[in-house]
Amino acid sequence: MNDLADALQSDRATATGTARRWLAFASARRFDPLAGRLAPWFFAAALLLLAAGLYVGFRVAPTDAQQGEVYRIIFIHVPAAWMSMFIYLVMAGYSALALVFHTRLSSMMASALAPTGALFTVIALASGALWGQPTWGTWWVWDARLTSELILLFLYLGYMALEAAIDEPRRAERACALLALVGSLNVPVIYFSVQWWNTLHQGASVSFTTAPSMAATMLAGMLLMTLASWMYTIAVALVRVRCILRERGVLAPTDGSRSGSWAG
């Protein structure tokens, strides 16, 4: 009986210990050196995966029977489209954390992710247009997925505009967190409303419920590119959040400031 109680207690102790160790990184002072150490590794991983993904995509993967070489744009288009939606979700998650726990670092992570999300949305839209011209014969159609991707871009831009318009950093952080949460609740409604409105886009080729309808090497190339995008996003977000921490005066400007003009 005693043994059991002891075991339970020690279990709980280690559990709270682990939780505390993770929560410690909500402190900017602890998080900053970790982010600085990790960022180069994520950059290196992104470069390696990008090289591998491009090699598989452009040299190994076979030519598509129907679409010819044009289809190869999916190695950029699909990962970018996935990332654009996924990053908004992650931003909403960080924003919820920021509003519930009042952690400034969480909302800074959200605002560090926003430009990358907007970038991927633009890449998805532009590469889609480049693919649509030879395949559908038009740069743009008012199709459900294109439209919802465009509205997602507007949401990203609205988020960044609100952040730029508010001078006090704390108000900007919390207002943007609320906006991201409201937007993320609206995203599924927008998606379905636009889908019922009009649909021309080809059905999803990759889904988690049915067997994928593409060659294994194509899938491998796409997954490699997706992983590369993930690594790139993490690396850039870590670098950007370190800049934001210094911009907003949470951390004293360190290395660069000695030569910079704003050291005093």
Next chain:
Amino acid sequence: MPALFAAIVLHDVSLAWRRRGSILSSLLFFVIASSLFPLAIGPDPQQLRALAPGILWVAALLASMLSLARLFAQEHADGSLDQLLLSPHPLALLVLAKICAHWVTSGLPLLLLTPLLAQQYGLPVSSALLLSASLLIGTPVLSLIGGVGAALTLGLRGGAVLLCVLVLPLCVPVLIFGAGAGAAADAGLDAMPQLSLLGACLALSLFLCPIATAAGLRISME
């Protein structure tokens, strides 16, 4: 609580009534904007009739954006917003009362004017009335979503433009379902699915938007 709710609505409506000019000018904007489209597109009655629900909905959406910036601005300037935040009653309900008053003074006149404007486009009376019905369900949603944007952009430089940038993308579903209901009615199809979806949007935003607006006001007034 119901008495307080009614008092806030009455207070805001009578304040707006004493400054009728701003209500009138956003109505005038609605009339002018919807009269510009035939001039730009051409007078072909067939084409105009097909475009009417969409044009009237977009014009109504833009007209309701105009008055949004005023939703909390006056109270913010004279300090009564601070009193509202200090009140022991739930802020979300007080905010809902203000949004109701905003809808009565901005959304309601639009939908009363719509059957008249629909005549410019040669819509038959029955589809014009159905278009009004879709506005009756849809414009409260616009006011509710707009309230969140108004709270977040309170007192900012260039707040009115920023407000449109934030709110318009969020209004896309309402626009699609609302204009879709009008178009379906004119094509002789059943408009009930779109109206039901609009009703679902209204129910969802009636629950969520006052809470988000209250949170936004607390953030902006910190």
